Amino acid sequence: MTNFMIETRNLTKKYKGTSAVNALNLSIPQGEIYGFLGPNGAGKTTTIRMLLGLIKPDSGLVRMFDQDLKKDRISILRRVGSLVEYPSYYGHLNAIENLETIRSILNVDKIRIDEVLHTVGLTKDAKRPVKGYSLGMKQRLGIASALLGSPELLILDEPTNGLDPSGILEIRELIKQMPKQQGITVLVSSHLLSEVEQMASSVGIINEGKMIFQDSMPNLQRQAGSEIHISLSQPEAAMIIAREQGCFPRLHQDQLIFKGIDNGQIARLVAALVDARHSIYRVEERRKSLEQLFMTMTANANSAERSIVEAPRGAGLRKEVAQ
Amino acid sequence: MKTWIAAIRSEKIKLRRSYVLGLAVIDPLLCVLIGLMSDLGTAPEAWNMLFTIMIALHALFFLPILTGIFAALVCRYEHAGGGWKQILSLPVTRNVLYTSKFVIVASLVALNQVLFFATVLGVGLIKGLDVSLIPWGDFGMKLLAGFVACLPLAALQLFVSAWWSSFAAPMVLNVIFTIPNMLVVNSEVFGPYYPWAQPMLVMMRAGGEYDFGAFGLPLETLLITIGGSSLVFILAGLTYFNRKAV
Ligand SMILES: Nc1ncnc2c1ncn2[C@@H]1O[C@H](COP(=O)(O)OP(=O)(O)O)[C@@H](O)[C@H]1O
Numbered sequence: 001m002t003n004f005m006i007e008t009r010n011l012t013k014k015y016k017g018t019s020a021v022n023a024l025n026l027s028i029p030q031g032e033i034y035g036f037l038g039p040n041g042a043g044k045t046t047t048i049r050m051l052l053g054l055i056k057p058d059s060g061l062v063r064m065f066d067q068d069l070k071k072d073r074i075s076i077l078r079r080v081g082s083l084v085e086y087p088s089y090y091g092h093l094n095a096i097e098n099l100e101t102i103r104s105i106l107n108v109d110k111i112r113i114d115e116v117l118h119t120v121g122l123t124k125d126a127k128r129p130v131k132g133y134s135l136g137m138k139q140r141l142g143i144a145s146a147l148l149g150s151p152e153l154l155i156l157d158e159p160t161n162g163l164d165p166s167g168i169l170e171i172r173e174l175i176k177q178m179p180k181q182q183g184i185t186v187l188v189s190s191h192l193l194s195e196v197e198q199m200a201s202s203v204g205i206i207n208e209g210k211m212i213f214q215d216s217m218p219n220l221q222r223q224a225g226s227e228i229h230i231s232l233s234q235p236e237a238a239m240i241i242a243r244e245q246g247c248f249p250r251l252h253q254d255q256l257i258f259k260g261i262d263n264g265q266i267a268r269l270v271a272a273l274v275d276a277r278h279s280i281y282r283v284e285e286r287r288k289s290l291e292q293l294f295m296t297m298t299a300n301a302n303s304a305e306r307s308i309v310e311a312p313r314g315a316g317l318r319k320e321v322a323q
Numbered sequence: 324m325k326t327w328i329a330a331i332r333s334e335k336i337k338l339r340r341s342y343v344l345g346l347a348v349i350d351p352l353l354c355v356l357i358g359l360m361s362d363l364g365t366a367p368e369a370w371n372m373l374f375t376i377m378i379a380l381h382a383l384f385f386l387p388i389l390t391g392i393f394a395a396l397v398c399r400y401e402h403a404g405g406g407w408k409q410i411l412s413l414p415v416t417r418n419v420l421y422t423s424k425f426v427i428v429a430s431l432v433a434l435n436q437v438l439f440f441a442t443v444l445g446v447g448l449i450k451g452l453d454v455s456l457i458p459w460g461d462f463g464m465k466l467l468a469g470f471v472a473c474l475p476l477a478a479l480q481l482f483v484s485a486w487w488s489s490f491a492a493p494m495v496l497n498v499i500f501t502i503p504n505m506l507v508v509n510s511e512v513f514g515p516y517y518p519w520a521q522p523m524l525v526m527m528r529a530g531g532e533y534d535f536g537a538f539g540l541p542l543e544t545l546l547i548t549i550g551g552s553s554l555v556f557i558l559a560g561l562t563y564f565n566r567k568a569v
């Protein structure tokens with residue numbers, strides 16, 4: 001149970017009989033930017049609302065900082081900053097007054113207001129009523145509010161939703177510096193894989209309320225990517241040699257295609273093939289895009305659970321995922 | 324206790340530049356008109372007469388209506404800007420948040436009573452009434468009792484306003500229930516239990532001799548009803564608020 005900032009066990013929330021979140025096991029290690037990825041309606045916001053105690057789970061456990069959310073909600077929330085779904089603000093107040101409403105409850109030093117406004121780049125507009133802000137500015141004010149209490153954990157629900165590209169870039173850079181500069185652990189949800197790929201160090205993929213993948217970003221990329229394609233003479237014969245080497249390629253358009261083999265294996269295999277007088281034309285690594293993997297994962301998860309294990313393609317994926 | 328004061332401070336900040344609060348001025352303004360138009364003479368009773376005349380409009384209509392507006396106001400900015408999810412993610416209990424909103428509503432009602440009192444004094448002075456004859460104790464009692472009588476309504480309206488994510492709806496409802504006040508205060512049966520009529524009943528009754536309809540009931544009976552219903556409405560509101568999904 002140690003070193004996890006957030007850990008959930010079989011977290012479940014049902015709406016009208018269907019599970020918005022279904023037996024979710026989330027583990028978020030300290031110091032990570034955890035990308036919580038899933039298509040719209042997957043259950044990201046519902047999960048986050050349960051983490052903050054805004055709604056009560058039907059069953060399951062939430063532990064944060066090794067404390068039970070049910071028992072120690074207030075002391076947990078003291079260490080968490082959050083932004084759920086869209087930014088909250090009081091339109092008739094300016095940014096400073098907005099932050100002041102939160103500051104008085106958090107009981108932190110007044111200087112924090114200047115600091116967080118500076119962090120999100122709102123110092124110049126701090127005295128304007130927030131109702132005149134653009135969505136991006138409101139979003140930044142939301143992040144400023146979340147940072148006000150110097151949290152150890154930052155929970156951001158689709159913080160770049162609805163922003164223009166430059167706004168997205170700004171927020172992304174802001175999030176990326178959190179663990180480095182302030183040692184903050186970040187949970188950031190998104191329905192965009194590319195976005196998660198660009199900022200997260202670990203990933204959880206949720207679909208229809210279920211966690212279908214949870215691992216580090218490099219592992220996801222590894223699993224998504226790299227098939228080794230070898231084009232060579234007499235591919236059928238080469239298949240046998242590959243098997244003798246303990247590799248099990250598939251044959252496609254006179255190419256041997258290997259999944260998940262490491263450098264050492266490739267080196268030995270190529271040597272063996274050359275020894276056996278095959279002409280090797282080309283050895284190339286082809287990366288399946290994460291996008292494809294994501295699609296396959298969510299599609300597979302959609303078509304009944306069981307079939308994943310049986311379908312050959314899905315089975316391959318599943319095994320990789322399980323590694 | 325410290326978090327409670329902090330939460331009340333936070334609520335106070337949210338009221339800044341709330342133009343809705345300007346509505347509260349209509350109450351003393353119209354009461355002033357009524358007061359100025361009245362014929363008081365110079366009897367020692369003139370202050371009491373003036374007070375009673377001005378109370379009629381104030382306690383019968385404005386006090387209950389403004390109480391509803393104040394309650395709607397402290398929920399409005401949470402409904403409008405997604406404030407609920409923000410404040411409920413802060414390290415305070417829902418009980419503290421809810422009761423601090425109640426305190427704000429009650430304070431605004433109290434402020435409104437003070438403002439009303441100031442206008443009574445002002446009108447009296449304009450009318451040339453003798454300052455030395457002002458029955459301070461009597462007025463103080465009535466104002467305080469009127470304030471207390473607003474608390475059940477404040478609690479009820481806060482409950483409705485927190486629950487109903489519309490600003491106008493709870494206020495319209497409140498006005499609809501305020502309109503029959505004129506009839507209800509004359510009913511011995513319903514009057515004392517009708518939260519919208521309680522301010523009028525109590526303000527007329529406290530320290531004075533005014534007894535027809537529900538006005539005839541002893542003040543103690545009224546205050547017990549008021550205290551009891553305040554408690555019930557606050558507890559109901561808290562129960563709801565603690566379960567509120569946001
Ligand atoms: N208050 C609610 N009442 C009924 N259904 C809800 C409610 N909140 C969420 N849902 C449903 O739960 C599912 C997950 O929603 P949500 O958590 O918002 O997804 P995401 O944030 O991943 O887009 C959706 O199917 C949504 O319709």
Ligand SMILES: [Mg+2]
Pocket residue numbers: 041044045046085157158
């Ligand atoms: Mg969402």
